[in-house]
Amino acid sequence: MRLLEHQSKDLLSGFGLSFTQSIVVDSAEAARAAVEGLAGPAVLKAQVPFGGRGKAGAVLFVEDEHGAEEAAAQLIGKEIRGVKIETISVEPRLTFERELYLGITWDTSAKMPVALLSAAGGVEVESAHGSMARRTFDPNYGLRAYEGREMAAEIGLSGKVLIGVGHSLEKLSQAFLALDAITAEINPLVVTEGSTLIGLDAHLEIDDDAAYRQQTRLAPLGEIVSTSAGRPPTPLEIEAQRIDALDHRGVAGRVVEFDGDLGLLIGGGGASLTVFDAIQRHGGNPANYCEVGGNPTEEKVAALTQLLLSKPGVRKLAVIMNVVNNTRADVMARGVLDGVRAAGLNPAEAISVFRIPGSWEQEARDLLAAAGVEALGREVSLDACAKLAVERMSIHAA
Amino acid sequence: MLLDPGAGILVQGITGREAAAMVEDMLAYAAESGGSRIVAGVTPGKGGQQVHGVPVFDTVAEAVAQHNPTVSVVSVPAPAVLDAALEAIAHGIKLCLIMTERVPRLDTSRVLSAARGAGCTVIGPNTLGLIRPGIAKLGTIGGRVDNVRRSFAPGRVAVLSRSGGMTTEIASFLTSHGIGQSIAVGVGGDPIVGADFTDLIDLLEEDAATDAVVIYGEPGGTAEERLSERLQKKPSRLRINAFLSGRFVDDLEGVRFGHAAVMVEGGRGSVRGKTAALREAGVFVADAFDDILEGLPA
Numbered sequence: 001m002r003l004l005e006h007q008s009k010d011l012l013s014g015f016g017l018s019f020t021q022s023i024v025v026d027s028a029e030a031a032r033a034a035v036e037g038l039a040g041p042a043v044l045k046a047q048v049p050f051g052g053r054g055k056a057g058a059v060l061f062v063e064d065e066h067g068a069e070e071a072a073a074q075l076i077g078k079e080i081r082g083v084k085i086e087t088i089s090v091e092p093r094l095t096f097e098r099e100l101y102l103g104i105t106w107d108t109s110a111k112m113p114v115a116l117l118s119a120a121g122g123v124e125v126e127s128a129h130g131s132m133a134r135r136t137f138d139p140n141y142g143l144r145a146y147e148g149r150e151m152a153a154e155i156g157l158s159g160k161v162l163i164g165v166g167h168s169l170e171k172l173s174q175a176f177l178a179l180d181a182i183t184a185e186i187n188p189l190v191v192t193e194g195s196t197l198i199g200l201d202a203h204l205e206i207d208d209d210a211a212y213r214q215q216t217r218l219a220p221l222g223e224i225v226s227t228s229a230g231r232p233p234t235p236l237e238i239e240a241q242r243i244d245a246l247d248h249r250g251v252a253g254r255v256v257e258f259d260g261d262l263g264l265l266i267g268g269g270g271a272s273l274t275v276f277d278a279i280q281r282h283g284g285n286p287a288n289y290c291e292v293g294g295n296p297t298e299e300k301v302a303a304l305t306q307l308l309l310s311k312p313g314v315r316k317l318a319v320i321m322n323v324v325n326n327t328r329a330d331v332m333a334r335g336v337l338d339g340v341r342a343a344g345l346n347p348a349e350a351i352s353v354f355r356i357p358g359s360w361e362q363e364a365r366d367l368l369a370a371a372g373v374e375a376l377g378r379e380v381s382l383d384a385c386a387k388l389a390v391e392r393m394s395i396h397a398a
Numbered sequence: 399m400l401l402d403p404g405a406g407i408l409v410q411g412i413t414g415r416e417a418a419a420m421v422e423d424m425l426a427y428a429a430e431s432g433g434s435r436i437v438a439g440v441t442p443g444k445g446g447q448q449v450h451g452v453p454v455f456d457t458v459a460e461a462v463a464q465h466n467p468t469v470s471v472v473s474v475p476a477p478a479v480l481d482a483a484l485e486a487i488a489h490g491i492k493l494c495l496i497m498t499e500r501v502p503r504l505d506t507s508r509v510l511s512a513a514r515g516a517g518c519t520v521i522g523p524n525t526l527g528l529i530r531p532g533i534a535k536l537g538t539i540g541g542r543v544d545n546v547r548r549s550f551a552p553g554r555v556a557v558l559s560r561s562g563g564m565t566t567e568i569a570s571f572l573t574s575h576g577i578g579q580s581i582a583v584g585v586g587g588d589p590i591v592g593a594d595f596t597d598l599i600d601l602l603e604e605d606a607a608t609d610a611v612v613i614y615g616e617p618g619g620t621a622e623e624r625l626s627e628r629l630q631k632k633p634s635r636l637r638i639n640a641f642l643s644g645r646f647v648d649d650l651e652g653v654r655f656g657h658a659a660v661m662v663e664g665g666r667g668s669v670r671g672k673t674a675a676l677r678e679a680g681v682f683v684a685d686a687f688d689d690i691l692e693g694l695p696a
Contacts, residue, residue, distance in 0.1 A: 106503060108620045111510050111590045139507040180504055209476065210502035231653075256653060269587060270561020273616060273643035273655065274687060280646060281686070289646075289655065293563065322567035323549055325526055325541040326419075358549075358566070359541045378548075378570050383687040 001206050002049040006089050007221045008184075008204035015175040017168060017186065019199040023090045031072030034090040035065040041093040044071050046078075046085040051203065056080045061093065082231045094198065099188035102168060104143075104176040112136040113176060115143050115169055119155045121188030131155055143173035160195040168197055179217065180210030236311060240290070243303045250296025250327070252304045252335075260285025262352070262393055263308040263317040265301075265336065267292030271322035271382060278386035279318070284393060287314045295327045298335040305339025309350060316352040318389035323378055324358035332356050333364040337371050348372030352392040355385045399605050400493060400519065400581065401469065403433040403533050408458065408467035408491065410482045411474035412439025412449050416538075420473065421450050424535060426543040433534035437465040458489045469493040471527070471536050479523065480505040487516045495536050496522035496592075506590050513592065520592025521583065526562030528583040531569075539584060540566055553578015555694055556602050558595055559614035560585055560621065564643075568612055568690065576696050580608040589618065595625040603634060609695050610637035613681075615672060617647040617655075622672040629679035637693055640676050641684045645669045 003011070009019045023034040024047065035042045046058035053059050058080055060071040068090065078085050099121030107114040118132045133151035137143040148169030152162040168189065176184045186199040206214060218224065233241070234257045244253025251267070262279065264286050266272045272291045279286050288308060292301065309317055319336055321327065336354070340347045347368075354368055357378035365375040376385060407424075411417050421436060428435040436452050438461040445456035455461040458470075470486040472479060472494060479501045486494050487509075494513065501523040513520045521528060527537015532552040539562065540546035549570040555577055559565040562584040569582045583598060585591055593601075595613055602608045615622045622642070629638075647655055648668040673683050684690045 106507075106590060108589050109624045112507060139504060139511055177504060180502055182503065207503050209500040210504065212477065213502075254655070256650075256655065268561065268563035269655075270559070270564035270614060270616060270643060271567060273647070274564065274641075277643055277645045278687065291655075322561075322563040323545070323570045325545070325562065325566055326538050357570070358545050379574065381571060381688050382567065 001208055001211065001224050003204045003206065003221065003224065004047040004049060005045065005201060005203065006047060008202040009199070010221065011179060011204060011217060012172070012175050012184070012186070012199075012202055015171045015178070017171050017175070017199060018197070019202065020091045020094060024087050025072070025090055026076065026087045028069045028073040028076065031088065031090055032065045032069040035062065035068035038090070038092045042068060043091050043093050044068060044075060045089045045091070045201075046075050046080070047087045047089055048080060048083050048085060050081065050083075053080075058085065091200075094190060094192060094200070096190035096192045098191045100165065100191070101185070101187045102165070102172055102189050103183070103185040103187065104172055104181070105183045107136050110136045113139055113173070115148070115151065115173060117148075117151045117155060117165065117169065119157070121190070137173060139177065142177055143169055145170040161191055161197070164195065164197040165189075179204065180207045180214055181205060182207050236288070236307065239307055240304060243300055243307065246303070247297050247300055250292075250294040250300065252292050252296040252300040254291040255304075255308075256289040257311075258286050258288055259313075260287045261313050261315050262389065263287045263311065263314045264290060265292060265305060265308060265317055265319045266290060267321045267327070269293065271320070274382050275320050275386050278383050279390060282387045282390040284386070284390035287311055292321065292332070293327055295331065296335075298331050298338065301332055301335025302338035302342060305336050306342045309340065309343040309345060316389075316393060317350055318352045318386075319354045319356065320382065320385050320389070321356045322382065324356060326359070327356075328360040329356040329358060330360040330363035330367060333367045333375075337367065346372075353385055353389045355380060399607075400521075400528065400583070400601065401434060401530055401534055401536060403530075405434045405469045405493075406437035406465055406467040407434055407536065408461055408465075408470040408486070409436055409439045409452070410458070410470055410472045410486065411441060411478075412452065412454055413441040413444050413447065414473060417473040418449050420471075420538045421452060423538065423542055423546075425450055425452075427535050427546055430543065431532050431534060433530070433532075434469065435534070437467050458485045458491070462489045467491070469536065470495070472496045472498065474498060476500045476502070480508055483509040483520070484512055487512050487518050492518055494518055494520050494592075495525065495527055496520065496586075497525060497527065497537055498522075499524045501588070503588070503590055506588065510590070510592055519597075522586040522591060524588045524591070525584040525586040526565065528581065530581050531579050537584075539582070549573060550582060551578040552580075554580055554607060554609040556580050556598075556608050556611045557582040557614070558585060558598050558611060559583070560587055560616050561614060562587070564614045568614060568641075571687075571690070572612070572694070575691055577691070577694055580605065585621075594621045596621070596628045599625065599628070599634060599636065599638070602636060608636065610639070612690055612694070613638065613640040615640060615642040617644040617669050617672075618667040620667070623675050626675035626679040626681070629681065633680060637695070638681045639684060639690050639692060639694065640681050641687055641690050642669045642672055
């Protein structure tokens, strides 16, 4: 899950890292009052869970409280990338000598955390890989301060700044490990007059799979706005999540909505990706992506089937899985048949293909035959099955 | 080679519901093939019990002292994986397969750090397991023994896959075309896993029983890119065919699909990029799934 800027700064401050003062407000009046209190030029930043805010017009610079009120009114309630701005952070504008980028993330090739340091901080850091120092470190100990100083020397830093950056990287690595972070960034970390280091912006993403042990740290932050960097979920996707959560056994959800006419009930994870590609390659238009696997209950499968068939414009459902290992084909067949009937449709017409070879295949075959649906076996490959599903759309449309 | 036919297997978390079903299938396959078998299980606090005739111990130390397993299958809840895997590594287990899903990334990284120091090969997390057809299987791969027999056949092609389900699908497809497998490994669906394509190809390079490899890749992570770099530096004697799914994910930056690793971010991890890198390194990348048979020895 990706945290908001002010939440990230709150957490990182607990590890001895320094940031500019931040006053979080949700109205133009409160923004005005905040800038009055600061008695100087300020910056107003929308609290939204993704980067590139400056380019999206969600960071505004103001000279005084009048400007602040106007800018805040402009920002609050506005939508960027599908997310409504609810709160903004009001911060004093600092003068500084230079900007640095500090980041820690996972190196999936080395399979270790990696610290990054760039002399080109600010918004252009992604295009400045040339002057980037990087070093993987032991996930048990974190990055040592001396390693941070070596990185600082590598990008040409010296004196008090070199020492300060070494300490900052050590603390950021400690925070990264303690918080189960996927990414921890301070960008920019600015060098002010007198070589003091202070963070202007921070970004934390926490491992969803470790959320269970971060509750005491995350709970005080209030609502976590979004877990995905993509668009916000559609009502159909939210309903699919609810269905999947009905029972912990197996997965029957992870729906992503598309605007086609062929509903897909597909799985497991890899086969879902394979089938979706194949449907498109054969000229079909999927209404959704989804994933089924791990032997979900009949009830979950039925509810998901009904949901996918209820989407306006969906004419048929293709049920395709890889040769199943632990999912039972007969349980899937019962769930699908129940869901189709609950949607008020005839299985023989609504199911374009049904292919779930493997465990309990014969039992599934018999159930489907009784409903007038022919089950396909492993001799029809995933690709051939996708092609058949697409062909059957046009036959019946004609 | 992974999973020596004579190796004794330990199951950690053996008294769990899913583990018990897995043990039954593994025992049935071992009885048929005569290969590596489960010699002991561990569940702290349940020492003295039996699961399908397999003795259960409180600690790995006791299980090792009495039955000398060198392979462990870890099937414990995600919060217990780090502890269980470190216990296995500390007592000399040389192949540790972690089936559990949703293991925190930090824990995986700590397990791998300990495993590197001890010379232990880790497969997973988030894997259905591996199989050497006709010899032995680890994990739930293939499911019931009748399905395993239909899907996998002994032969000279290795299958390496980031998806457990696709491991069986590919093997079954090869089997139905008369092509047997020397080994099939689900490497795990997480962004960070133990042995990846590169590590396994390094092992297979030395395996006289393997002539070719079929790889199944997905968007996200760097496993395919890492393999391409390795092949550019040191070409392989093995025929390598790859199939990559999730082409549509390339156009959906930041949206997560299924396996935790499957996401294209900041232009990285795209199927387009992986395909180009693998082709540059001399790998045959199939456009359609059915083309994975191209040039494989029967």
